[in-house]
Amino acid sequence: MTWRDYWNQDTPIYVNARHKAVHYDVIARQLADALPPGDTAAGPAVLDFGCGEALSADVVAKRCQVLHLCDGAELVRSRLQQKFGLLGNVVVMSPEQLGEIPAGSLDLIVVNSVLQYLSRADLDNLLATWKRLLKPGGQLLIADVIPHDVGPLTDVLALLKLGAKNGFFIASFFGLARTFFSDYRKTRAALGLSHYSEAEMLALLTSAGYTARRRQPNLGHNQARMAFVGVVKAL
Numbered sequence: 001m002t003w004r005d006y007w008n009q010d011t012p013i014y015v016n017a018r019h020k021a022v023h024y025d026v027i028a029r030q031l032a033d034a035l036p037p038g039d040t041a042a043g044p045a046v047l048d049f050g051c052g053e054a055l056s057a058d059v060v061a062k063r064c065q066v067l068h069l070c071d072g073a074e075l076v077r078s079r080l081q082q083k084f085g086l087l088g089n090v091v092v093m094s095p096e097q098l099g100e101i102p103a104g105s106l107d108l109i110v111v112n113s114v115l116q117y118l119s120r121a122d123l124d125n126l127l128a129t130w131k132r133l134l135k136p137g138g139q140l141l142i143a144d145v146i147p148h149d150v151g152p153l154t155d156v157l158a159l160l161k162l163g164a165k166n167g168f169f170i171a172s173f174f175g176l177a178r179t180f181f182s183d184y185r186k187t188r189a190a191l192g193l194s195h196y197s198e199a200e201m202l203a204l205l206t207s208a209g210y211t212a213r214r215r216q217p218n219l220g221h222n223q224a225r226m227a228f229v230g231v232v233k234a235l
């Protein structure tokens with residue numbers, strides 16, 4: 001079992017439909033606000049890598065020339081295709097299809113809450129691929145990176161706070177209990193998650209050829225996790 005296999009099923013990560021909808025709504029609004037202008041009036045060309053079900057991707061797509069939604073799980077891609085396939089500027093793709101995006105054509109690549117599921121070797125390869133796809137001056141936004149000293153308890157508290165604010169506080173308790181007894185916990189124990197310090201992330205991005213900086217705030221609701229921007233140097 002790999003993390004990619006794990007995500008190819010319904011998971012207990014979201015405590016209920018409201019939690020899932022609130023999560024994707026928050027991410028989409030933050031992303032829409034973070035979009036660079038792009039070179040044309042139609043807006044930027046964007047790739048959301050490891051996008052998940054991206055339930056509010058239409059909010060982002062409205063402001064983009066093209067929005068590539070890329071996810072490693074076939075089940076996720078089929079749901080994305082069903083929901084957004086009719087939008088003319090949304091392209092659903094697998095990581096193996098990234099080569100279909102013209103080199104040097106993207107203004108922004110977003111990678112939110114994905115690094116923890118990637119091996120170091122996979123991350124190194126992806127940093128090179130993403131750099132090839134970005135325009136000079138294009139941005140790589142990597143968010144929700146888990147620092148070494150942040151464990152599951154911080155995630156629990158952040159979830160309860162989000163639940164309290166959005167009307168699913170009680171459901172959060174049941175959801176957390178479900179997660180505790182679920183495959184997620186067992187898979188997490190078996191496969192582990194990748195953690196990085198701020199210095200490690202900045203060094204990784206720099207040695208992959210990006211101009212790197214920490215971005216605050218993080219995307220999403222958990223400010224114990226970190227976000228970074230890597231800019232491809234102009235020629």
Ligand SMILES: C[S@@+](CC[C@H](N)C(=O)[O-])C[C@H]1O[C@@H](n2cnc3c(N)ncnc32)[C@H](O)[C@@H]1O
Pocket residue numbers: 003004007008027049050051052053070071072073076095111112113114117118122
């Ligand atoms: C925690 S979800 C994050 C989804 C979304 N980015 C968000 O912000 O909610 C992780 C996603 O990464 C995807 N993923 C995991 N490993 C991947 C890989 N190697 N290549 C592409 N996608 C991957 C999973 O299928 C899953 O949809």
